[in-house]
């Protein structure tokens with residue numbers, strides 16, 4: 001006869017709640033008792049699962065914040081899609097697959113702010129490669145001699161080709177004379193993206209026709225075919241900010 005079983009009619013109490021009995025299971029010749037009762041075990045498992053999913057959520061949030069910091073210029077970190085005029089916001093939400101946008105308007109009307117809000121929107125949607133380039137900055141660094149200029153064209157081509165969402169701010173800006181070589185790069189990048197149904201968002205102080213005259217009709221034709229064209233209205237918000 002197994003006297004362990006007989007000599008232990010009272011099951012030990014749960015080490016967690018101290019109220020319920022633990023449960024037993026045979027192990028070889030003896031009987032083993034669990035540390036916790038059934039409800040406490042379940043509660044423990046659920047708490048552990050919740051901790052794991054809380055941790056996963058926290059890590060996902062951290063990753064999104066990292067991407068936002070990496071992509072969005074610091075001055076525009078607080079730009080939100082809810083800041084944008086209704087028509088612009090609705091257009092972003094209802095864009096056809098592969099289509100981007102061309103935003104144009106006067107100095108300070110909010111083009112960069114809008115592009116950054118759009119970038120943020122896509123990053124929060126979980127899109128991994130959202131890439132933002134300022135075209136003026138590209139031109140300046142491309143022309144710079146030494147460390148800054150070195151390799152910038154390669155970086156531009158690689159970055160922009162791999163981006164699921166590409167935003168190019170300030171085309172046709174002050175450095176009016178983009179060289180043939182620089183324009184060819186812009187054309188190549190855009191044409192490649194159009195061919196692969198990858199959306200590109202532009203901003204400019206000029207309307208598409210002016211870009212055609214200044215840059216290249218091939219670029220403008222593709223803007224018409226693959227971007228929603230939106231003219232932004234409003235006064236220079238930088239000046240407004242100072243007034244009010």
Ligand SMILES: Nc1ncnc2c1ncn2[C@@H]1O[C@H](COP(=O)(O)OP(=O)(O)OP(=O)(O)O)[C@@H](O)[C@H]1O
Nearest residue numbers: 083084106107108109110111112113114205237238
């Ligand atoms: N919808 C908005 N809500 C709140 N702030 C805005 C909004 N649009 C623009 N701003 C703010 O107004 C200022 C000017 O906007 P922004 O830099 O986007 O203008 P821009 O059109 O890109 O100008 P530029 O032609 O000189 O590049 C910025 O400080 C920006 O954050």
Ligand SMILES: [Mg+2]
Nearest residue numbers: 111112113170
């Ligand atoms: Mg701007």
Ligand SMILES: [Zn+2]
Nearest residue numbers: 014017037040
């Ligand atoms: Zn218990």
